Amino acid sequence: MGSDNKEPQVGRLVISKAGRDRGRHYLIYQVVSERLVRVVDGTIRRIENPKEKNVKHLQLRPAVAETVAAKLARGERVTNAEIRGALAQLVEKEGE
Amino acid sequence: MISRKSERELRYMRKAGRIVALTLRELEKAIKPGVTTGELSALAEDFIRRQKARPAFKGLYGFPASICTSVNEQVVHGIPGSRRLKAGDIISIDVGAEVHGYYGDAAATFPVGEIHSEAARLLRVTEEALYEGIKKAVAGNRLTDISHAIQVHVEKHGFSVVRDFVGHGIGSRMHEDPQVPNFGPPGRGPRLEEGMTLAIEPMVNAGTYEVAVLEDNWTVVTKDGKLSAHFEHTVVVRNGAAEILTRL
Numbered sequence: 001m002g003s004d005n006k007e008p009q010v011g012r013l014v015i016s017k018a019g020r021d022r023g024r025h026y027l028i029y030q031v032v033s034e035r036l037v038r039v040v041d042g043t044i045r046r047i048e049n050p051k052e053k054n055v056k057h058l059q060l061r062p063a064v065a066e067t068v069a070a071k072l073a074r075g076e077r078v079t080n081a082e083i084r085g086a087l088a089q090l091v092e093k094e095g096e
Numbered sequence: 097m098i099s100r101k102s103e104r105e106l107r108y109m110r111k112a113g114r115i116v117a118l119t120l121r122e123l124e125k126a127i128k129p130g131v132t133t134g135e136l137s138a139l140a141e142d143f144i145r146r147q148k149a150r151p152a153f154k155g156l157y158g159f160p161a162s163i164c165t166s167v168n169e170q171v172v173h174g175i176p177g178s179r180r181l182k183a184g185d186i187i188s189i190d191v192g193a194e195v196h197g198y199y200g201d202a203a204a205t206f207p208v209g210e211i212h213s214e215a216a217r218l219l220r221v222t223e224e225a226l227y228e229g230i231k232k233a234v235a236g237n238r239l240t241d242i243s244h245a246i247q248v249h250v251e252k253h254g255f256s257v258v259r260d261f262v263g264h265g266i267g268s269r270m271h272e273d274p275q276v277p278n279f280g281p282p283g284r285g286p287r288l289e290e291g292m293t294l295a296i297e298p299m300v301n302a303g304t305y306e307v308a309v310l311e312d313n314w315t316v317v318t319k320d321g322k323l324s325a326h327f328e329h330t331v332v333v334r335n336g337a338a339e340i341l342t343r344l
Contacts, residue, residue, distance in 0.1 A: 002172045002190075002263070002297055002299060002326075003261065003263065003264035003275055003276075005262045005277065062157050093157075
């Protein structure tokens with residue numbers, strides 16, 4: 001099954017591949033540049049303190065948190081609770 | 097992180113790969129005008145389970161079926177259903193199986209009855225491109241040596257390689273690092289080492305390389321509606337020629 005050659009985009013589920021947070025799931029909160037994004041998980045990395053990650057150090061997953069992405073695109077506020085909820089849902093959907 | 101597999105892991109992967117290859121052979125026999133893609137999927141699922149393996153695509157990222165069936169202008173990730181094949185169609189079938197937690201993944205495009213000579217040429221060139229790529233999957237080479245070899249072969253024959261979907265590492269997950277593009281300059285990316293396991297899979301379009309995803313969120317089609325073909329093997333990088341796990 002072909003792997004999606006994905007672009008970093010707001011709301012996309014990612015897994016850290018490098019750093020002390022390796023293995024942790026996040027959602028992309030902001031795309032800073034082609035190479036740099038800010039990610040959040042709503043608990044350790046909250047919206048008020050997102051983690052900057054090099055895209056190379058993330059595994060981009062196919063799933064995107066659509067409701068979170070839509071809200072952010074409209075410039076609306078998203079709460080840490082919403083991030084946690086959306087993240088948990090996507091991680092569970094991934095199954096394995 | 098690109099993992100190198102131990103011999104024990106490779107034993108499971110060989111088993112999974114063999115089941116994938118056998119399944120494709122069964123499907124090839126069943127492909128004829130009048131059969132539906134859903135029937136092919138049911139046949140594959142039943143066959144894989146009888147080998148005491150699990151159809152690996154079912155539920156993967158939410159995919160609803162056991163195999164991907166992509167007809168004519170569909171590139172990859174077509175969902176099997178009520179579509180009936182007719183003579184002159186081409187159908188790409190992608191199969192994955194899991195055995196003891198290890199995966200095998202392969203695809204091939206088959207003709208349905210008699211097909212147009214240009215369609216036949218697309219199938220031939222795509223399969224050749226896969227083997228051109230596999231030839232470069234040798235320890236010491238760089239990852240994109242594979243990518244480049246595929247692109248060169250495809251474009252030499254006037255076709256184009258899909259950019260939006262790529263091959264991948266495989267092992268205890270269906271998709272592992274690294275991504276294996278079917279295009280780009282040679283000599284880039286990680287150096288290949290013995291025991292790395294890759295799913296190499298050129299997706300080749302007769303026209304533009306641009307693709308779109310249908311409303312079902314899965315089926316990838318060519319933007320210009322022209323034909324597309326897809327061949328894939330799971331291979332192990334060796335010091336000499338790569339070992340192909342999904343070939344009988």
